[in-house]
Amino acid sequence: MKYLALVYQSEKAMNAMGQQAWDALNQECMACGADLTGSGHMLMGQALQSVETATTVRVRDGKVTTTDGPFAETKEQLAGFYLLDARDLNEAIQLASKIPPARLGCVEIRPVRELVEEGNALYGSEEEDTSQPAK
Amino acid sequence: MNELLERLYQTESRPVLATLIRLLGDFDLAEEALHEAFAAALKQWPQSGVPDNPRAWLVSAGRFKAIDQIRRRAKFDAHLNELATQLTIEAEQAGDEEPPDIEDDQLRLIFTCCHPSLGTEAQLALTLREVCGLTTEEIARAFLTKPSTLAQRIVRAKNKIRDAGIPYEVPEARELPERLHAVLQVVYLLFNESYSASSGDTLIRTDLSREAIRLGRLLCQLLTANEARGLLALMMLHDARRAARTDDAGDLIRLEDQDRSLWHHEQIREGVALVQDALASGPAGPYCLQAAIAAVHAEAPSVAETDWGEIVGLYDLLFERMPNAVVALNRAAAIAMRDGPEAGLSQIESLLAQGNLANYHLAHAARADLYRRLGRVEDARQAYRTALALTEQGPEQRFLERQLEALTE
Numbered sequence A: 001m002k003y004l005a006l007v008y009q010s011e012k013a014m015n016a017m018g019q020q021a022w023d024a025l026n027q028e029c030m031a032c033g034a035d036l037t038g039s040g041h042m043l044m045g046q047a048l049q050s051v052e053t054a055t056t057v058r059v060r061d062g063k064v065t066t067t068d069g070p071f072a073e074t075k076e077q078l079a080g081f082y083l084l085d086a087r088d089l090n091e092a093i094q095l096a097s098k099i100p101p102a103r104l105g106c107v108e109i110r111p112v113r114e115l116v117e118e119g120n121a122l123y124g125s126e127e128e129d130t131s132q133p134a135k
Numbered sequence B: 001m002n003e004l005l006e007r008l009y010q011t012e013s014r015p016v017l018a019t020l021i022r023l024l025g026d027f028d029l030a031e032e033a034l035h036e037a038f039a040a041a042l043k044q045w046p047q048s049g050v051p052d053n054p055r056a057w058l059v060s061a062g063r064f065k066a067i068d069q070i071r072r073r074a075k076f077d078a079h080l081n082e083l084a085t086q087l088t089i090e091a092e093q094a095g096d097e098e099p100p101d102i103e104d105d106q107l108r109l110i111f112t113c114c115h116p117s118l119g120t121e122a123q124l125a126l127t128l129r130e131v132c133g134l135t136t137e138e139i140a141r142a143f144l145t146k147p148s149t150l151a152q153r154i155v156r157a158k159n160k161i162r163d164a165g166i167p168y169e170v171p172e173a174r175e176l177p178e179r180l181h182a183v184l185q186v187v188y189l190l191f192n193e194s195y196s197a198s199s200g201d202t203l204i205r206t207d208l209s210r211e212a213i214r215l216g217r218l219l220c221q222l223l224t225a226n227e228a229r230g231l232l233a234l235m236m237l238h239d240a241r242r243a244a245r246t247d248d249a250g251d252l253i254r255l256e257d258q259d260r261s262l263w264h265h266e267q268i269r270e271g272v273a274l275v276q277d278a279l280a281s282g283p284a285g286p287y288c289l290q291a292a293i294a295a296v297h298a299e300a301p302s303v304a305e306t307d308w309g310e311i312v313g314l315y316d317l318l319f320e321r322m323p324n325a326v327v328a329l330n331r332a333a334a335i336a337m338r339d340g341p342e343a344g345l346s347q348i349e350s351l352l353a354q355g356n357l358a359n360y361h362l363a364h365a366a367r368a369d370l371y372r373r374l375g376r377v378e379d380a381r382q383a384y385r386t387a388l389a390l391t392e393q394g395p396e397q398r399f400l401e402r403q404l405e406a407l408t409e
Helices: A013-015 A019-036 A089-096 B002-024 B027-048 B054-074 B079-094 B102-113 B120-131 B137-143 B147-163 B176-195 B203-221 B227-239 B266-279 B286-299 B310-322 B325-339 B341-354 B363-371 B376-391 B395-406
Strands: A002-009 A043-045 A057-059 A063-068 A076-087 A106-111
Touching: A002 A013, A002 A089, A002 B286, A013 B203, A013 B266, A019 A043, A019 A076, A043 B137, A057 B266, A076 A089, A076 B147, A089 B027, A089 B137, A089 B147, A089 B286, A106 B266, B002 B027, B002 B054, B002 B079, B002 B102, B002 B120, B027 B054, B027 B147, B054 B079, B102 B120, B102 B203, B120 B137, B120 B203, B137 B147, B137 B203, B137 B266, B176 B203, B203 B227, B203 B286, B227 B286, B266 B286, B266 B363, B310 B325, B325 B363, B341 B363, B363 B376, B376 B395
Parallel strands: none
Antiparallel strands: A002 A076, A002 A106, A043 A076, A057 A063
């Protein structure tokens, strides 16, 4: 099964790190990525630049509009992602627990939904959930 | 090679995991090591050929991969250096030792997963995942639980094993009977979960009963205990009747109405042989006695030709060991078959008067059935209604409704 591990961490806390601590954390993340790739558990993954650099795209009535952000007032921001290949959810949890920012922020694990031509399972459980997946 | 490894994973991954947990002292680390050992096999075996003893190779590869892994992590966490050194010393010493006792390790794993200080739900989930090798998602589906809920249950159980220092060992002889009882109970619960008429995916429930029987067989291979054999026999005999127990609509069919040609007679022979064996080799415990009762039913050509005297006798013995109201109720139903409805009814009424069974729908259903046989239609109707009000299971409700309708015809 494939799982997406979304890494959330406080940008404020990251900005407050000294150069040495920041480099050490990055080295740790590189080692973690190498470990997970080496064991065949990581299909891909990437760290992201700050939400300051984010652009949101919407198409309404065929017209493209863009806005800066989102700059939601949350404590932690999306900082990176890992696409994992694990035997089951517990293995994915185990793998995600090794991602260094799990100690500092949190890692959200979501099973991947395979798209099919027909008969796609409704989003969420029995009831159709039309709300935006909130974070 | 992929196919061979796939097959090896089926048969070897659980025993290898059981040994790695002992060697590494940690469930999660052992699971990673297991994965790495199979990944290494996939890489190396096509060139080097399959080793003579794949199991020993996988254990050794897993062990050294885990040490590498700890050393890499020790760069960021100095505490791990000590652990890596200790594990390396142990691994190097092990080179000259006897090969690891894989059977004991499997027992250790079973006893740890079924440790009494874990909750029942955690015991079931851990046993299915670690001992049987089911995935979190499969277990969640079988128990109609969300995978995330089940995953948390497993994480918490493993944390508890670590934090509470639950030992990874086969209990000493003194403790063994009680601890084995806990293990057998987990296996039997698992089987009952699959066998009960509650809702859920039929296919997956059949898988659960297969896992329970597989666990029962494994226990019988690993240790000589009459009750383990009794439990295996009991599960096999019940499972042998599965095809005849429900109709196409999933509704329950009473024992007396079951098409006995649909029973799995080869499995019945195996179950009967097992229970005879167990009964011959020592005092019979509750599982052996229940299996013996199931064997008498399974070997009878019809309800009328069943040896009800034998069944009542077995219930007498069972009641001595398990003096509870449900056993007494079953005994009363058997007495009704041996001596007539009147005799059974007076037993059930006195049981109900004691109060323990007042909310147990099967007690009222049994009473209703005896009233019906005595022609006391109004009493039967009342009792069926009481039984109906006390059950929430769909198939049971439909069964009772059908009985109630048949009365008015």
